[in-house]
Amino acid sequence: MLVAEKIGKRFPGVVALDEVSMELLAGKVTAIIGENGAGKSTLMKILSGVYPEYEGRVLYKGTEVKFANPKEAQECGIAIIHQELNLIPDLSIAENIYLGREVTNEFGVLRKRLMREKTQELLDKLKLTVNPDTLVRDLKVGQQQVVEIAKALLTDAEVIIMDEPTSAISDHEVDILFGIIENLRRENKAIVYISHKLDELFRIADRYIVLRDGRVTEAGEMKGIDHDAIINKMVGREVKMVNKGSRVVGTEKLLEVNRLSLRPLDSLKRMLLDDISFHLFRGEILGVFGLMGAGRTELLESVFGLHPSKCVGEISIEQHKIKLRSPEDAINAGIALVPEDRKKDGLVLGLDVKTNISVSVLDQVSYAGILSDKKEVDLAQQYISSLRIKTPSCKEKVKNLSGGNQQKVVLARCLATRPKLLMLDEPTRGVDANAKHEIYKLIFELSEAGLGLIVVSSELPEILAVSDRILVMSEGKITAEFSSHDANEDNILKAAIPKTI
Amino acid sequence: MDISQYRSKLARFQSSIALFVLCLALSILSDKFLTPENGWNILRQTSVNVCISVGMTLVVLTAGIDLSVGAVLALSGAVAAGLLKTGIELPSNDLFVGFTLLGTIVVGLITGSFLGFFNGWVITRFKVPPFVATLAMLTIARGFTMLWTKGYPISGLGPNFAFIGTGWFLGVPVLVWIALIVVVVAVIISNKTAFGRYIYAIGGNESAAKLSGIDIGKVKVLVYTIAGALAAVGGIMVTSRLDSAQPNAGMGYELDSIAAVVIGGTSLSGGRGSIMGTVLGALIIGVLNNGLVLLDVSPFWQQVVKGLVILLAVIIDKVNSKAE
Numbered sequence: 001m002l003v004a005e006k007i008g009k010r011f012p013g014v015v016a017l018d019e020v021s022m023e024l025l026a027g028k029v030t031a032i033i034g035e036n037g038a039g040k041s042t043l044m045k046i047l048s049g050v051y052p053e054y055e056g057r058v059l060y061k062g063t064e065v066k067f068a069n070p071k072e073a074q075e076c077g078i079a080i081i082h083q084e085l086n087l088i089p090d091l092s093i094a095e096n097i098y099l100g101r102e103v104t105n106e107f108g109v110l111r112k113r114l115m116r117e118k119t120q121e122l123l124d125k126l127k128l129t130v131n132p133d134t135l136v137r138d139l140k141v142g143q144q145q146v147v148e149i150a151k152a153l154l155t156d157a158e159v160i161i162m163d164e165p166t167s168a169i170s171d172h173e174v175d176i177l178f179g180i181i182e183n184l185r186r187e188n189k190a191i192v193y194i195s196h197k198l199d200e201l202f203r204i205a206d207r208y209i210v211l212r213d214g215r216v217t218e219a220g221e222m223k224g225i226d227h228d229a230i231i232n233k234m235v236g237r238e239v240k241m242v243n244k245g246s247r248v249v250g251t252e253k254l255l256e257v258n259r260l261s262l263r264p265l266d267s268l269k270r271m272l273l274d275d276i277s278f279h280l281f282r283g284e285i286l287g288v289f290g291l292m293g294a295g296r297t298e299l300l301e302s303v304f305g306l307h308p309s310k311c312v313g314e315i316s317i318e319q320h321k322i323k324l325r326s327p328e329d330a331i332n333a334g335i336a337l338v339p340e341d342r343k344k345d346g347l348v349l350g351l352d353v354k355t356n357i358s359v360s361v362l363d364q365v366s367y368a369g370i371l372s373d374k375k376e377v378d379l380a381q382q383y384i385s386s387l388r389i390k391t392p393s394c395k396e397k398v399k400n401l402s403g404g405n406q407q408k409v410v411l412a413r414c415l416a417t418r419p420k421l422l423m424l425d426e427p428t429r430g431v432d433a434n435a436k437h438e439i440y441k442l443i444f445e446l447s448e449a450g451l452g453l454i455v456v457s458s459e460l461p462e463i464l465a466v467s468d469r470i471l472v473m474s475e476g477k478i479t480a481e482f483s484s485h486d487a488n489e490d491n492i493l494k495a496a497i498p499k500t501i
Numbered sequence: 502m503d504i505s506q507y508r509s510k511l512a513r514f515q516s517s518i519a520l521f522v523l524c525l526a527l528s529i530l531s532d533k534f535l536t537p538e539n540g541w542n543i544l545r546q547t548s549v550n551v552c553i554s555v556g557m558t559l560v561v562l563t564a565g566i567d568l569s570v571g572a573v574l575a576l577s578g579a580v581a582a583g584l585l586k587t588g589i590e591l592p593s594n595d596l597f598v599g600f601t602l603l604g605t606i607v608v609g610l611i612t613g614s615f616l617g618f619f620n621g622w623v624i625t626r627f628k629v630p631p632f633v634a635t636l637a638m639l640t641i642a643r644g645f646t647m648l649w650t651k652g653y654p655i656s657g658l659g660p661n662f663a664f665i666g667t668g669w670f671l672g673v674p675v676l677v678w679i680a681l682i683v684v685v686v687a688v689i690i691s692n693k694t695a696f697g698r699y700i701y702a703i704g705g706n707e708s709a710a711k712l713s714g715i716d717i718g719k720v721k722v723l724v725y726t727i728a729g730a731l732a733a734v735g736g737i738m739v740t741s742r743l744d745s746a747q748p749n750a751g752m753g754y755e756l757d758s759i760a761a762v763v764i765g766g767t768s769l770s771g772g773r774g775s776i777m778g779t780v781l782g783a784l785i786i787g788v789l790n791n792g793l794v795l796l797d798v799s800p801f802w803q804q805v806v807k808g809l810v811i812l813l814a815v816i817i818d819k820v821n822s823k824a825e
Contacts (some may be wrong), residue, residue: 211718304712331714345712350772359702360713362695370693413713 142173287467404435562770618730666742704771
């Protein structure tokens with residue numbers, strides 16, 4: 001269907017792709033695997049017309065094509081569904097699907113009924129039972145993804161590229177998505193599936209292509225290759241699953257949360273946090289698992305003082321009750337939070353590494369209110385080496401770092417405040433397998449140094465790998481607690497699935 | 502060094518280069534341009550805009566905007582002038598409070614600071630967009646100026662007050678000294694203090710700044726207060742130079758000041774830019790105004806040219822940041 005020959009793409013200072021050749025077959029799902037920065041996104045952006053300039057050539061159904069922009073690629077039959085969905089929240093599903101290719105009558109007036117009916121047909125086909133007039137704003141993330149797919153189908157796309165489609169949706173929605181992909185495969189579409197989640201690839205993909213440092217290192221059938229072999233090819237060396245070893249947990253209570261509740265903005269909705277009580281020992285790693293909307297993030301935010309006016313309950317650090325009115329208070333009380341979305345909430349991307357690390361502790365790096373460049377650089381260097389942050393210098397802009405290293409910069413900023421309690425929300429989202437293990441290692445090192453850690457994750461293997469104890473949340477409540485010996489994927493999931501549907 | 506490095510070097514000094522080229526061209530085109538008198542003239546004329554634009558830069562760095570600076574300038578200047586001239590009479594107690602020169606200046610500055618503080622409070626407390634909040638302040642302050650002056654200029658403020666606007670100190674006009682001090686202090690604050698760092702962090706990513714424990718509200722209120730105070734400084738300067746507080750003083754100054762900020766390379770979306778860039782921007786506008794007058798270009802064409810220069814500056818900036 002689509003053949004790429006010796007594709008090369010250079011950016012100032014880096015070779016993003018180097019003579020990459022690959023082939024997409026009709027009726028097959030091809031998985032593109034690689035660490036962050038391996039060149040997956042660049043390759044997809046070339047195929048979908050985002051980057052019009054590159055070396056090598058692309059053959060589509062046997063003829064060479066060169067797209068000047070994404071629209072040309074779409075018209076040709078290549079659709080891409082980006083990780084960040086490109087929908088307009090205040091337009092309806094039908095309006096979104098027809099955006100840029102509205103059907104009009106001879107006077108230029110929109111044929112709304114026709115478009116609505118066509119949209120309905122598409123939605124039926126994709127088994128999304130909502131009205132085409134629904135605003136996209138009111139849809140769940142998973143449903144929005146289906147709308148994106150409908151958009152691709154409307155143009156009769158033959159090649160559909162999905163970039164990390166499951167990064168923000170629940171397991172149930174993943175099942176629906178896979179059903180849709182199954183149907184598309186039967187209709188002889190060529191599908192490209194990019195994901196970090198290897199388990200998914202084994203479920204859905206027929207073939208795989210592994211990219212590393214801009215080159216194809218391996219390609220073949222999904223059958224006859226296993227988990228470890230793929231990871232091996234991605235990183236170029238053996239990566240073992242983390243080994244916790246024997247863990248010693250302190251007996252001193254570091255954090256105690258008593259009857260914490262969080263009111264929603266809208267009084268009709270259920271409580272976001274409903275009567276939550278738990279504790280954390282010094283040196284302990286507490287895993288918190290929950291599905292989308294279970295209240296995991298809200299729990300961390302409340303303990304971090306982000307919702308002072310909507311929150312009731314008691315929080316004590318080292319047996320002292322504390323009142324948290326702002327993140328500033330929380331930081332002063334020895335609490336630190338690594339937020340879920342590091343680009344949105346964690347980092348000032350346009351500023352350099354040292355500035356991002358020192359921003360919470362500027363008084364530590366000043367003399368009489370005047371910042372000292374030397375002290376700031378020293379502080380940054382200390383964390384760059386202790387957290388093994390890979391950066392050309394501490395004056396590099398954070399946006400030029402890889403996902404894993406950006407995450408470490410956030411971690412460095414938090415550690416610079418010398419916290420007793422470190423809370424990590426989805427610490428390994430969007431980082432590659434290798435960086436993941438680095439971060440797990442750091443988590444263990446920190447707990448051995450006496451910190452209490454709370455790790456929130458939507459990935460079960462992650463929770464099971466790092467936690468000493470696991471809390472499961474569902475609909476704002478804690479529904480189960482397991483020690484690491486008793487926990488397994490089954491009992492955790494059972495406790496996480498909401499009872500009221 | 503490859504081309505992209507040259508390019509980024511060039512981009513960093515684009516304002517300086519533009520200013521240099523502009524001066525070069527004008528000194529060839531007009532023999533009156535490159536004289537000491539004209540040089541001081543330009544600096545004196547630019548000094549007011551520099552002061553206001555320094556405050557505007559801080560505001561814009563937090564991803565805000567302050568449209569009220571011109572009106573705040575007028576009200577602060579008028580308050581100072583009015584108090585100097587007549588003091589305050591409290592008829593009920595038959596009391597008269599007179600003001601010294603320093604006293605009037607202090608009250609003028611307090612007026613501007615308070616209006617700026619009010620802007621910041623409305624913006625942070627009620628989450629009113631800066632554009633709207635300061636637009637409202639623009640008409641409020643202008644209205645108060647009219648009420649205070651009853652629509653007439655307050656003139657004849659005496660030689661001591663006029664010294665600020667027309668005097669010289671150590672061979673440099675006092676106005677230029679004031680602008681210089683404002684710039685030096687602002688450069689130190691923006692580069693060398695935690696407060697300055699917070700301004701950049703908030704403009705770069707407000708949510709990350711908040712989670713880093715920065716009190717966003719406090720920083721923003723302070724930034725708008727500073728902008729108001731510097732507008733008041735401008736008000737004192739203008740009033741003193743004209744020896745008169747005009748009710749419509751500072752009309753349109755907010756636009757010149759935003760232009761200086763933008764030409765100086767500060768991003769209107771916040772987080773990126775510098776005080777020195779703004780100073781260069783203000784100088785470019787000042788030299789341009791002066792040169793067009795010397796070349797006898799009609800004032801109408803001057804406006805057109807100024808607008809085109811602003812557009813050009815922003816386009817160059819966009820092209821450069823894309824290349825980066």
